[in-house]
Amino acid sequence: MTAASVTAEAPAKLNLFLHVTGRRADGYHLLDSLVAFAETGDRITAKSADSLSLSITGPFAGALDGEADNLVxxxxxxxxxxxxxxxxxxxxxxxxxxVAAGIGGGSADAAATLRALARLWNLEIPTERLMALGLELGADVPVCLLDQPCRLTGIGETLVPLSSLPALPVLLVNPGVPLSTPAVFHARSGKYGAAAPVLPLEEPARLLDFLRTQRNDLTDAALALVPQIGTVFSHLEALPGCLLARLSGSGPTCFALMQDEESAESGAAALQTVQPSWWVRATRLRPAGL
Structure with missing residues (x-):
């Protein structure tokens, strides 16, 4: 029986580390990343209708005004x-x-659309086929379709789901300046980095120690294009309870893994007081198996 209405979540995607390991002949960069999702994000609702239409609501709807077409x-x-x-x-x-924030918003929206419409239209589509369709839409869409912590390699098509990841408190901060992913990759310079070793996921302390030894290879390029990222880092690193601060994806959104939910909430309140124009969210990493 066909559903009348389906809702699918489109959570924010975080790159806990992001190594750029090479570049293919077609221009796509090769990546190695630990991807996690936050318990905050967009939402897609699909209802039965006679034709295709899209309405956009929410606090960032205005950023998409005037788009004749989009990933959804x-x-x-x-x-x-x-x-x-x-x-x-x-x-x-x-x-x-x-929008244009380095946390997979458009890709997550596209993935949520595919999931919602597959249910609305009662399609029995194999996971492999859905992933292939996602890759046609963008390199980040397959991992957003998976919607669980994973190790990502290749251009984003090679995914290894992780059975465990601590649901660490996290603080997300965006300075309010859109940043184009292609522009950041174009600005990146220097040699390509090495892939990370095997991930220690058994306990939060070991994971945090490991993450401190890793990096986001797009940070310098993003900083050159949006210097405000440096101000975000300074504020995050000064917060009580900040365990690690890093750029997510191509930025400009940064995240801080926090000691506990109280420090995340108090940190968010402090940042919103001193930088009211910033987008700030205290949330958690989504554990595996959701």
Whole structure:
């Protein structure tokens, strides 16, 4: 029986580390990353309809005003074309995440659209096929479809799900300046880095010690384009309870892994007081198996 309405979450994606290990002949960069998702994000609601439409709500809806097309509509058309059915659905995107922020917002929205419409249209599509469709939409869409902690390599298509990851408190901060991912990769210079060794996930202390020895290879390029990232780092690293501060993806969103939920909440309140124009969220990493 076909559902009348389906809602799918599109959580923020965090790169706990991000190594750029090479570049393919087609221009795509090769990556090695530990990806986790936060318990905050966008939301897609799909309802039965006679044609395809999209409305956008939420605090960042205005950033998408005037777009004739976006990843949500492209995902809907791609899935319908693959299933050889009309792309008929009324879609609502609740846009809670900043745009061009390095936390996978557009990719997560596309992945949530594919999941929601597969259920709305009662499609029995194999996971491998759904992942392949996601990759057509963007290199980050497959990991957002997986929606669980994983080791990511290749251009984003090689994923190893992780059975455990501590649900650490995390503070997300965006200085309010959009940053293009292609621009950051274009600005990156220097040699390519090495992949990380095997991940220690058994306990939070070991994971944190390991993460401190890793890096985000896009940090310098992002800082050159958006110097405000340096101010974000300074504020995060000065917060009581900050265990690790790092750029996520291509930025400009930064995250801080925090000692406990109280320090995350108090840190968020402090930052919103001194920097009211910043987007700040205290949340947690989503554990495996959700």
């Amino acid at each position: 509509l492209r995902a809907a058309r791609l899935l319908a074309g693959d299933a050889d059915i009309p792309p008929a659905a009324s879609l609502t995107l609740e846009k809670n995440l900043p």
